[in-house]
Amino acid sequence: xxVQNKSLLTGYSLTLCLILAGCGGGGSTSTxxxxxDSSSNTQTPTTMEKSTYSLSGxxxxxxxxxxxxxxxxxxxNSTDDGTENHPFTLTxxxxxxxxxxxxxxxxxxxxxxxxxxxxxxxxxxxxxxxFELDDNVSLGHIALPMSGEGVQEPxxxxxxxxxxxxxxxxxxxxxxxxxxxxxxxxxxDDDGVYNKYxxxxxNNENDSDGDGVENQYDSDDDNDGTKDTEExxxxxxxxxxxxxxxxxxxxxxxxxxxxxxxxxDETENSNSATITLxxxxxxxxxxxxxxxxxxxxxxxxxxxxxxDSIAGEDDLEDEIFEDDEPIMSAQAHGYxxxxxxxxxxxxxxLSKNDD
Amino acid sequence: xxxxxxxxxxxxxKFVGLSSLVAITPTVSxxxxxxxxxxxxxxxxxxxxxxxxxxxxxxxxxxTIIEPNATYVSPILSNLVLNGQKTTSNLSxxxxxxxxxxxxxxxxxxxxxxxxxxxxxxxxxxxxxxxDKLVLAPGIDFIKTNEYDIAKIPHAWxxxxxxxxxxxxxxxxxxxxxxxxxxxxxPYRCPPGPYxxxxxxxxxxxxxxxxxxxxxxxxxxxxxxxxxxxTFATTFANYGVxxxxxxxVTHVDDTTKTVSYTEGGxxxxxxxxxxxxxxxxxxxxxxxxxxxxxxxxxxINPLSYESVVASxxxxxxxxxxxxQPKAGHIGNSEAKVCADAILRTLSGVAxxxxxxxxxxxxxxxxxxxxxxxxxxxxxxxxxxxxxAANTAAGGPSTSNYGKMFLWSGNLFADTxx
Ligand SMILES: Cc1cc2nc3c(=O)[nH]c(=O)nc-3n(C[C@H](O)[C@H](O)[C@H](O)COP(=O)(O)OP(=O)(O)OC[C@H]3O[C@@H](n4cnc5c(N)ncnc54)[C@H](O)[C@@H]3O)c2cc1C
Numbered sequence: 153x154x155v156q157n158k159s160l161l162t163g164y165s166l167t168l169c170l171i172l173a174g175c176g177g178g179g180s181t182s183t184x185x186x187x188x189d190s191s192s193n194t195q196t197p198t199t200m201e202k203s204t205y206s207l208s209g210x211x212x213x214x215x216x217x218x219x220x221x222x223x224x225x226x227x228x229n230s231t232d233d234g235t236e237n238h239p240f241t242l243t244x245x246x247x248x249x250x251x252x253x254x255x256x257x258x259x260x261x262x263x264x265x266x267x268x269x270x271x272x273x274x275x276x277x278x279x280x281x282x283f284e285l286d287d288n289v290s291l292g293h294i295a296l297p298m299s300g301e302g303v304q305e306p307x308x309x310x311x312x313x314x315x316x317x318x319x320x321x322x323x324x325x326x327x328x329x330x331x332x333x334x335x336x337x338x339x340x341d342d343d344g345v346y347n348k349y350x351x352x353x354x355n356n357e358n359d360s361d362g363d364g365v366e367n368q369y370d371s372d373d374d375n376d377g378t379k380d381t382e383e384x385x386x387x388x389x390x391x392x393x394x395x396x397x398x399x400x401x402x403x404x405x406x407x408x409x410x411x412x413x414x415x416x417d418e419t420e421n422s423n424s425a426t427i428t429l430x431x432x433x434x435x436x437x438x439x440x441x442x443x444x445x446x447x448x449x450x451x452x453x454x455x456x457x458x459x460d461s462i463a464g465e466d467d468l469e470d471e472i473f474e475d476d477e478p479i480m481s482a483q484a485h486g487y488x489x490x491x492x493x494x495x496x497x498x499x500x501x502l503s504k505n506d507d
Numbered sequence: 508x509x510x511x512x513x514x515x516x517x518x519x520x521k522f523v524g525l526s527s528l529v530a531i532t533p534t535v536s537x538x539x540x541x542x543x544x545x546x547x548x549x550x551x552x553x554x555x556x557x558x559x560x561x562x563x564x565x566x567x568x569x570x571t572i573i574e575p576n577a578t579y580v581s582p583i584l585s586n587l588v589l590n591g592q593k594t595t596s597n598l599s600x601x602x603x604x605x606x607x608x609x610x611x612x613x614x615x616x617x618x619x620x621x622x623x624x625x626x627x628x629x630x631x632x633x634x635x636x637x638x639d640k641l642v643l644a645p646g647i648d649f650i651k652t653n654e655y656d657i658a659k660i661p662h663a664w665x666x667x668x669x670x671x672x673x674x675x676x677x678x679x680x681x682x683x684x685x686x687x688x689x690x691x692x693x694p695y696r697c698p699p700g701p702y703x704x705x706x707x708x709x710x711x712x713x714x715x716x717x718x719x720x721x722x723x724x725x726x727x728x729x730x731x732x733x734x735x736x737x738t739f740a741t742t743f744a745n746y747g748v749x750x751x752x753x754x755x756v757t758h759v760d761d762t763t764k765t766v767s768y769t770e771g772g773x774x775x776x777x778x779x780x781x782x783x784x785x786x787x788x789x790x791x792x793x794x795x796x797x798x799x800x801x802x803x804x805x806x807i808n809p810l811s812y813e814s815v816v817a818s819x820x821x822x823x824x825x826x827x828x829x830x831q832p833k834a835g836h837i838g839n840s841e842a843k844v845c846a847d848a849i850l851r852t853l854s855g856v857a858x859x860x861x862x863x864x865x866x867x868x869x870x871x872x873x874x875x876x877x878x879x880x881x882x883x884x885x886x887x888x889x890x891x892x893x894x895a896a897n898t899a900a901g902g903p904s905t906s907n908y909g910k911m912f913l914w915s916g917n918l919f920a921d922t923x924x
Contacts, residue, residue: 277539278539320540322569328634430567435851448917450920459914478901479867
């Protein structure tokens with residue numbers, strides 16, 4: 153995963169392309185009418201809470217699949233527009249890393265005839281299968297191999313687009329053995345059928361689609377291209393997800409009732425709220441010390457119940473010793489005035505909970 | 508279906524072999540490879556650590572929790588299951604919304620082996636997982652005097668099934684029956700916890716069940732009540748708890764429900780309707796498998812919680828060897844110091860030189876009252892250990908009973924949501 157042979161791999165794919173001068177290849181041998189329809193059929197996103205961007209390009213007649221870190225799955229067939237370069241557009245979420253696999257010859261009835269190519273991206277600095285879109289991106293023409301059978305060497309696409317981040321992870325759940333062939337295109341029982349198409353290959357019942365992300369954390373646990381949350385009256389595989397979520401909600405609710413917690417709604421909100429994560433770490437002594445207030449006053453100073461929120465507190469130095477709660481005063485006396493100043497400065501940077 | 512292709516990736520790899528492929532290829536800079544931090548255990552320490560690693564490190568780190576159970580049952584407040592004030596499902600947490608909120612990878616399996624040289628873990632499900640930094644937050648294990656069936660003699664010191672087993676046994680008691688519990692030698696998980704349990708059970712039998720002839724016997728391995736002595740001594744006296752300090756359990760018999768022990772050099776045995784043996788404790792098995800223990804616990808540097816015997820491996824929560832209490836609130840606290848230290852190390856920033864941790868326990872003493880105990884701990888540069896900066900305790904009251912749920916509500920949310 154870390155080490156990629158850029159020159160060898162691109163060289164390899166280039167050679168293949170030269171050999172197969174007519175790169176229209178595999179896809180064009182099948183009837184073209186289905187091509188047009190399938191692009192709209194398999195295009196996944198119907199409703200999306202989060203923002204999405206489109207990834208486009210041209211390929212030989214191809215099935216383009218994206219496997220994302222949260223277990224979600226997106227796919228589209230390229231459109232046969234009569235040229236050799238079939239355009240495709242795949243809509244992907246903006247906030248999650250995904251990887252691509254492109255399959256030519258995918259119209260064959262026999263999956264063993266598919267030519268399956270994992271895609272690597274190289275931005276000049278990093279080569280990896282993973283990328284994250286920051287805008288709509290076109291990859292240009294991708295001259296996929298058109299001969300051979302089965303899973304090919306990864307094909308490296310050079311990208312110079314700042315709207316796309318290439319990200320390399322030292323561990324990849326979607327490719328557990330790190331050989332650049334996603335788990336779904338491995339053949340675990342060596343029967344010649346890829347896990348993805350093999351009924352008896354997936355031996356982990358907690359991971360129905362065998363992509364490496366366990367069902368309850370997989371936002372599309374059957375890799376059918378529809379998010380589980382959007383799948384109506386769900387199939388069996390989703391039941392476990394739902395049960396789990398219900399359970400969690402129940403326990404929270406009971407908790408809140410017993411506590412006579414006036415703000416029980418906030419508990420729910422704080423659970424489901426999405427937060428913006430930073431892109432890099434910045435050391436902050438006030439934040440480190442102040443994070444130790446969270447056990448009683450809530451993460452980042454926002455309490456989930458009627459105990460005080462301290463986010464946005466602007467006079468910690470005075471308030472902390474005026475508190476008439478003996479457990480608070482016991483805590484306060486464990487800190488130096490310099491430490492209280494550091495914590496106070498950090499709390500001022502946090503936005504108050506409106507109330 | 509059969510594949511007959513000769514130039515598939517699989518066959519290619521078989522012929523060439525991955526290592527030789529790597530060897531003949533020029534290396535592309537991997538400076539941008541995102542480090543993988545694996546947290547073993549999704550309890551108070553582990554769940555907090557993973558959350559804060561992502562909250563502070565964001566997309567600069569990739570974080571995976573490996574934890575066998577999809578649902579975590581909190582031991583904190585679990586004595587209230589025994590007297591029917593809570594159920595184990597009230598104290599249950601799942602990782603679904605938590606993991607998607609922070610972008611944490613979840614794997615439900617047990618880590619069976621740690622290969623420190625190759626920085627790789629072997630899981631019970633057969634997979635192996637590579638790590639750049641490893642955080643072990645696996646909790647405790649028990650040192651039993653002899654083999655016996657914990658379904659008959661529950662410890663209920665890890666919450667869940669064990670808690671419900673003990674509750675069912677207590678509920679089956681009749682007036683005149685005896686409840687006996689043993690308190691392990693310090694250090695053990697949650698110093699006030701066993702005393703708290705004796706109070707809760709005694710109150711339940713007497714005041715909820717209305718049994719005036721039940722006996723509650725406490726065999727304490729320690730020489731005296733080790734925390735909140737005044738509170739517990741007074742409450743024991745109120746309930747007529749038979750408290751026997753300096754007793755060492757030597758044998759437990761699950762068919763006769765008998766405990767053998769020594770007290771002041773004399774061997775004694777005691778039979779009981781319900782026998783709740785809480786054995787002595789040590790770090791969880793993976794600490795020993797990984798070879799990061801010294802004696803029963805894992806010694807660490809309190810500035811980072813990095814093992815003093817293996818670099819790149821961090822130990823937080825009940826398994827680590829500092830003198831800080833083994834408790835969930837402070838496990839959460841240690842986890843933040845550890846998360847920050849790992850992120851500093853990855854960014855080439857010096858460790859924070861004077862971290863603080865804190866601890867709080869609210870102890871129910873009946874179905875309506877609770878006491879509390881709290882402490883702040885600071886790093887002492889002279890001894891390079893964590894020492895108490897201030898500690899305090901508050902006696903039982905109904906107002907503290909209510910505040911116990913406000914405290915636990917925020918602690919649970921800071922850890923699991
Ligand atoms: C009755 C009672 C009352 C308590 N009250 C309080 C209180 O008021 N305040 C307080 O602060 N504390 C209290 N505690 C103590 C508190 O519950 C524990 O100290 C706390 O749970 C320790 O957290 P931890 O993360 O170290 O371990 P745990 O919470 O035990 O979590 C460890 C996790 O690691 C997992 N694990 C273990 N081995 C492996 C492996 N090899 N691979 C993968 N996963 C593994 C386990 O499944 C487990 O989920 C109480 C405890 C009890 C029993």
